[in-house]
Amino acid sequence: MINIALAKGRLGEKTYSMMAAAGFDCPAILEKNRKLTFENTEKGVRYFWVKPSDVAIYVERGAADVGVCGKDILLEYEPDIYELLDLDIGKCRMCVAGPQDFYDNEERTLRVATKFSNVASKYYESIGRDIDIIKLNGSIEIAPLLGLSDVIFDIVETGSTLRENDLHVLQEVVPVSARLICNKVSFQFKHEKIMELRDGLGRIVNSGEKVETIKLEH
């Protein structure tokens, strides 16, 4: 039996749809009920929903053997896990954004609002820019509008939220996509099953076929 952590939301639905297409379906997850875990003993899988930013924690501590989460989370928390596959879904970019006419005056400390303080610190350290990190947990875009920060460091999918707030991408830092991650000890003890899952998903990713996303209650 392998335990699979799904990220609540569209990413989790897409993940499950791909896993089902790879032969790891679980009819119980489609039923409307108050259950928290969903099992298919025949296929040897158990699914459960968790907050997207918690997927890596469940996997790192072995409560889930595998899970799917964004590269942004992996870069931020640097969990001690295996990153087995790029699923090529949930794609976005980690960017620096600010007002279009933003001029970076290097004499001042740059104030950066972000959810990703670790990634942002590392990025600015790599280019040798002195910054002041303002860690926020949501609505990052509002920070430069109110003068809380000079720029924001955040993930950008379509850019529509940025446009609505009159912000522009100033620098793309790293591309982000969803990754299949795995607990390092589970990898050893449930090796065959996990490789079966990875290879099944790998075939779908490589073939480029579109898997229809199944709507799920969670």
Next chain:
Amino acid sequence: MITTKLNNLYERYGYRQFKMTKFEPYDLYADNRDFLKSNQLITFTDLDGSLLALKPDVTLSIIKSNLGGEEKVYYNETVYRPKNHRYHEILQSGIECIGKIDSYSEAEVIALAAKSLQLISDKYVIRISDAAFLKQMFETMGLGEKAEEEALKLFSMKNAAGFDELVSKDMLTEASAATLKKMVDLYMPFKEGVAELKKYAISNVSAMMASHLAELAAIFESFGVLDCIFLDFSLVNSMDYYNGIMFQGAVADIPFTVLSGGRYDKLPQKMGRKVGAIGFALYLDTVENYLVKPHDYDVDYLITYDGEKDTAAKVAAVVETFNHADCKVRSVRLDELSTMEHKIKARKTLSLQEAEKEAAEI
């Protein structure tokens, strides 16, 4: 319990127990920072003003005390290290083998690691990697320092896709990426893995290293531990510390690595000893946290009495009877039952009269 069994195991292979002092001079750790997992130490001044440290590590002390002779030792010690941003007292057990390290010594240490895990769980795995082999591969491929660092990170995460990114950044050739991707994916029983590894040996030196690993496989077989040993190059942390074979152990039901070790000739050399060394440490605190089953009950009988003057002797008699029958008994005054500092979980809670009846039946 488990430590007694482990000590016994190591002694059967002729290892001597190493007892270390609680404190070491701070300089020992300051001079050998590269060989410590963390730079943070608990330090304090001795009465004469010299700076001391609580031991963060046992290996350094063992090598310090060795004057260049052949030696096999084991230890059970508490070390003081930061963990989750705080200092913790961590119980550690392990062995070190010092001297002219040949294939037998290497294999014996790894076999003892396997046998240690056997005492913890019947489902266990030892993974082996070779730091020198990887270094040699990178060198032959002409990887720069930055590329090497990135490649090691990808190895530790088994992130094969990441090598394509390195190619696109011109840090790696496509042919090298193809080889490294296959090596990242390699996770095989040791003997088969080593046979496979020979295909990746791209220089005479790495071919020789692969043959050395094949030699080890044969010795593992004689020790009867070959089945649980796997080849896996994702084991790359502490590559600066280890200069050859390195290994980690895990058991089913514990989601973290519980044992890690390897060949570390650089440390004795730095201390001016002309010897090699190999050893491992077992993280007993993690093992105990996961595997020691909590008791169902604190005591078998909790006896309440009212404290009238003639009851004391009766309570004593009942307690003695139960005790002779190998039961744990706790007595408490009835009026203090609700104010007990620690609530006690008892298999049976009895009044004195009920207890006397029960005792009579024993």
